[in-house]
Amino acid sequence: QVQLVESGGGLAQPGGSLSLSCAASGFTFSRYSMNWVRQAPGKGLEWVSGIYSDGSDTIYADSVKGRFTISRDSAQNTVYLQMNKLKPEDAAVYYCNVVPPNSVYWGQGTQVFVSS
Secondary structure (H helix, E strand, O other), X not given: OOEEEEEOOEEEOOOOOEEEEEEEEOOOHHXXXXXXXXXXXXXXXXXXXXXXXXXXOEEEOOOOOOOEEEXXXXXXXXXXXXXXXXXXXXXXXXXXXXXXXXXXXXXXXXXXXXXX
16 A cells, blocks of 8 residues: 655754655655645645656745755655755645545655744
8 A cells, every 4th residue: 555654854943954755655656746745733734845756847835945855766765855944934744745646645744843
């Protein structure tokens, strides 16, 4: 079955960096685009970034453009999110997801705190 396992969350200071990982299994990783989505306390889901199946294209929400970088390693079946210049408003639970036809799969999320 499809499994997505996020890791790398934690506490960072404003202006600091964190690197998130999402290990995927149970599907052909190289066939699908992958996304990062976040949910801040008391707020709805916010799409953050996506990467094409072969890594040839990436897209970002305006709120993170220029600060976050998404990447993937098909040999490791892992998608990454490098987060730099973190702001307090980046604090959220970060999820990766994959959307094959007629389905959507989510990981359990990893918590990011941004505070001095």
